[in-house]
Amino acid sequence: MTDTSARVGSGRFLTFTLNGEAYAVDIFHVLEILEYRNLTVVPMMPAFIRGVINLRGRAVPVIDLAIRFDRGATTIRHRTTIIIVHLEDIGLEDGDGGSQDIGILVDSVNKVVELTEDDIEPAPSFGSGIRADYISGMARRDGDFLILLDVGQVLSISEMVSLSNAARAGGQTVEPTESPEGP
Numbered sequence: 386m387t388d389t390s391a392r393v394g395s396g397r398f399l400t401f402t403l404n405g406e407a408y409a410v411d412i413f414h415v416l417e418i419l420e421y422r423n424l425t426v427v428p429m430m431p432a433f434i435r436g437v438i439n440l441r442g443r444a445v446p447v448i449d450l451a452i453r454f455d456r457g458a459t460t461i462r463h464r465t466t467i468i469i470v471h472l473e474d475i476g477l478e479d480g481d482g483g484s485q486d487i488g489i490l491v492d493s494v495n496k497v498v499e500l501t502e503d504d505i506e507p508a509p510s511f512g513s514g515i516r517a518d519y520i521s522g523m524a525r526r527d528g529d530f531l532i533l534l535d536v537g538q539v540l541s542i543s544e545m546v547s548l549s550n551a552a553r554a555g556g557q558t559v560e561p562t563e564s565p566e567g568p
Contacts, residue, residue, distance in 0.1 A: 395499075395500055395501045395502045395504075395505075396411060396412070396413070396499075396500065397411075397412040397497050397498070397499055397500075398410060398411055398412060398497065398498055398500055398524075398531075398533065399412050399415050399418075399468065399494065399496075399497050400494070400495040400496055400497070400498055400526075400531060401466070401468065401491040401492070401493060401494045401495055402491065402492045402493045402495060403450050403451055403454075403456075403459070403491050403492055404451055404456050404457075404459075404492070406532065407495070407526070407529060407530070407531045407532065408450075408491075408531070408532045408533075408534055409498070409524070409531050409532070409533050409534065410468070410470065410489075410533075410534050410536050411533075411536070412497055414470040414471060414472065414536050415468060415469070415470055416469040416470065416471050416486060417468075417469045418466060418467075418468055418469070418494050419438075419466065419467045419468075419469065419488075420466065420467075421461055421465040421466060421467060421490070422438060422467070424436030424437065424438055424447055425437050425438070425439075425444075427446075432449075432452050432458075433448055433449050433450075433452035433453040434446055434447070434448060434449075435447050435448070435449045435452075435490055438467065438488060440469065440486070440488075443486070445469065445486050445487065445488050446487055446488065447467055447487075447488035447489075447490055448487060448488065448489055448490065448540060449490045450489055450490065450491060450539070451490075453539065454519075459490050459491070459492060462492070464492065464493035465490065465491070465492060465493070466490075466491050466492075466493055466494045467488040467489065467490055467491075468488065468489040468491060468494065469486055469487070469488050469489075470486070470487055470488075470489060470536055470540065471484065471485075471486050472484060472485050472486075472487065472536065472537060472540060487540050489540075498526065498531075500524050500533075504524045504525065504526075505522040505523070505524050505533065506522060506523045506524070506525075507522060507523075508520035508521060508522055508523060508533075509523065518535070518538050519534060519535060519538050519539045520532055520533065520534065520535065521533045521534065521535040
């Protein structure tokens with residue numbers, strides 16, 4: 386297993402809230418932040434793929450992080466936001482490294498913070514409620530911890546394809562959760 390403390394360094398991180406917990410992603414991966422908009426549901430996808438949005442003529446998949454972390458579905462509210470991230474070298478099975486834009490559905494976006502290496506501790510091997518390989522580190526901010534996500538792991542295309550194939554092989558149909566009218 387790779388030492389997670391070596392994967393994250395100082396820099397700027399976009400902070401957001403999900404189910405009352407504070408998370409952050411390296412701003413390097415963030416393309417834009419969008420207000421929630423209606424999604425087009427794609428049949429036969431895992432539940433955490435809530436649908437796609439049209440982003441300047443391109444279909445961009447939107448992942449519900451709450452479902453991905455096995456914490457139930459994100460409830461659409463006034464501050465619900467879609468963070469568009471860009472991933473390089475997504476490790477497609479055909480050998481083409483490729484890149485992909487992916488939307489992340491979160492409760493709300495907070496702010497961009499500057500973190501130094503001294504602010505960041507290695508990811509814990511237990512206790513966060515999500516898989517340790519999804520976490521690149523922990524930072525203490527405002528008297529609490531900020532969970533720094535490894536977007537390459539959380540949004541691994543090959544893993545999501547494997548999960549989708551497993552759901553289909555098991556004869557399961559994954560129904561999207563109902564989303565109330567937009568804000």
